[in-house]
Amino acid sequence: MTSRNQQLFEKSQQLIPGGVNSPVRAFRSVGGTPIFFKKGLGSKLWDADGKEYIDYINSWGPMILGHAHPEVVAAVQQAAANSLSFGAPTGLELEMAELINQLVPSMEQVRLVSSGTEATMSAIRVARGFTKRNKIIKFEGCYHGHADALLVKAGSGLLTFGEPSSAGVPPEVAAHTLTLNYNNSQMLKDTFASMGEEIACVILEPVVGNMNLIVPHREFLTTLRELCSQHGTVLIFDEVMTGFRVALGGAQALYGIRPDMTTLGKVIGGGLPVGAFGGRKDIMSVLAPLGPVYQAGTLSGNPVAVTAGLTTLKLIQAPGFYEALTAKTAQLMDGMKQAAHKAGVTFSAQSVGGMFGLYFSASNPTSYADMMQADKNAFNHFFHSMLNSGIYLGPSAFEAGFVSSAHTDADVAQTIQAAEQAFASL
Numbered sequence: 001m002t003s004r005n006q007q008l009f010e011k012s013q014q015l016i017p018g019g020v021n022s023p024v025r026a027f028r029s030v031g032g033t034p035i036f037f038k039k040g041l042g043s044k045l046w047d048a049d050g051k052e053y054i055d056y057i058n059s060w061g062p063m064i065l066g067h068a069h070p071e072v073v074a075a076v077q078q079a080a081a082n083s084l085s086f087g088a089p090t091g092l093e094l095e096m097a098e099l100i101n102q103l104v105p106s107m108e109q110v111r112l113v114s115s116g117t118e119a120t121m122s123a124i125r126v127a128r129g130f131t132k133r134n135k136i137i138k139f140e141g142c143y144h145g146h147a148d149a150l151l152v153k154a155g156s157g158l159l160t161f162g163e164p165s166s167a168g169v170p171p172e173v174a175a176h177t178l179t180l181n182y183n184n185s186q187m188l189k190d191t192f193a194s195m196g197e198e199i200a201c202v203i204l205e206p207v208v209g210n211m212n213l214i215v216p217h218r219e220f221l222t223t224l225r226e227l228c229s230q231h232g233t234v235l236i237f238d239e240v241m242t243g244f245r246v247a248l249g250g251a252q253a254l255y256g257i258r259p260d261m262t263t264l265g266k267v268i269g270g271g272l273p274v275g276a277f278g279g280r281k282d283i284m285s286v287l288a289p290l291g292p293v294y295q296a297g298t299l300s301g302n303p304v305a306v307t308a309g310l311t312t313l314k315l316i317q318a319p320g321f322y323e324a325l326t327a328k329t330a331q332l333m334d335g336m337k338q339a340a341h342k343a344g345v346t347f348s349a350q351s352v353g354g355m356f357g358l359y360f361s362a363s364n365p366t367s368y369a370d371m372m373q374a375d376k377n378a379f380n381h382f383f384h385s386m387l388n389s390g391i392y393l394g395p396s397a398f399e400a401g402f403v404s405s406a407h408t409d410a411d412v413a414q415t416i417q418a419a420e421q422a423f424a425s426l
């Protein structure tokens with residue numbers, strides 16, 4: 001009998017490209033039929049067939065309090081009753097700007113947008129307008145949303161400018177983007193030595209979540225900070241995923257590095273569409289209506305979305321919130337590693353705050369090249385075994401996982417039990 005998921009997927013593909021509104025959801029990387037969900041509560045999801053799952057995607061990070069947190073839902077209901085949108089300033093946006101500035105002090109000024117892509121796209125335009133330079137640096141394996149300038153892979157030569165990683169991106173646009181190797185400080189030094197004065201900005205995930213979880217070498221971050229300061233290059237920390245996820249102040253607080261600009265998303269919307277970019281006041285002053293760099297948005301600072309974000313950001317400031325989230329995530333990793341060891345499976349795992357990485361490799365990868373060596377087929381088999389057991393992991397070997405404050409010790413125990421079965425079946 002065809003499941004409801006399969007029926008929905010078949011019909012959706014008639015009207016929505018690939019049947020999904022974002023490619024990773026299509027299960028192309030792991031195979032099989034994507035799961036269509038209809039309800040979430042706390043750490044749990046229920047699909048169209050009513051099957052229950054423990055959720056480790058958390059909408060790719062935003063649902064750090066778990067699904068349908070009663071205080072967030074109530075605040076959103078109350079805000080919605082006052083109209084869904086004004087297209088005019090509200091006191092809520094000021095409250096959000098004050099809170100972001102308080103929690104992320106490097107963001108001296110901030111502008112709200114409606115997605116992480118808008119945030120990074122805008123931050124790069126601001127950096128180019130401020131420095132009057134065109135070249136940018138990103139790192140292989142990092143993802144910053146789908147703006148043209150960021151859909152660029154490394155060129156043929158290690159220090160040559162980029163080629164489009166997507167159709168539809170003009171080569172002339174990609175040519176301004178240099179893609180370097182993450183955690184490779186020598187490559188950074190060589191690049192800045194040869195063209196530092198041409199580089200408008202460097203953008204990176206300070207803890208990577210888009211080639212699975214990759215942790216930065218501290219020396220890589222400090223070298224990057226020094227080189228950007230020496231050459232007048234804007235250092236942009238893309239904390240769309242790490243912001244309020246790895247620590248209350250994000251990766252910049254964890255590693256003690258002050259970027260010139262930061263982009264945020266996911267958690268700051270609490271599940272509704274909110275992104276943000278901000279940083280040094282002198283840099284942000286180039287933005288219209290003050291300066292010559294244009295950026296705008298009909299729903300930027302939307303009162304209902306900002307209410308969801310504000311309520312979420314207030315709740316994650318509870319004493320001990322991150323200590324508990326970090327400990328719960330680490331407990332899950334330890335259990336996974338013990339289960340793999342018991343089954344004699346080559347496996348490693350690590351976590352930073354409330355995000356984690358699972359790898360079918362002997363040790364934790366520290367670079368894109370390392371990550372490409374991990375056993376993707378083993379992951380795919382593991383993914384489906386866990387899915388059958390009601391555990392919902394990211395449908396790709398190259399995605400990080402997420403824990404919420406709603407995940408319980410019982411959830412962790414159930415997950416590890418499912419992992420024992422999954423490892424045994426490999």
Ligand code: KE4
Binds near residue numbers: 060
């Ligand atoms: P959005 O435009 O999807 O809100 O944000 C783009 C973005 C920017 N920067 C970082 C570090 C990100 O992780 C993202 C989006 N993350 C992906 C997860 N790998 C979103 C999931 C998806 O594309 O459907």
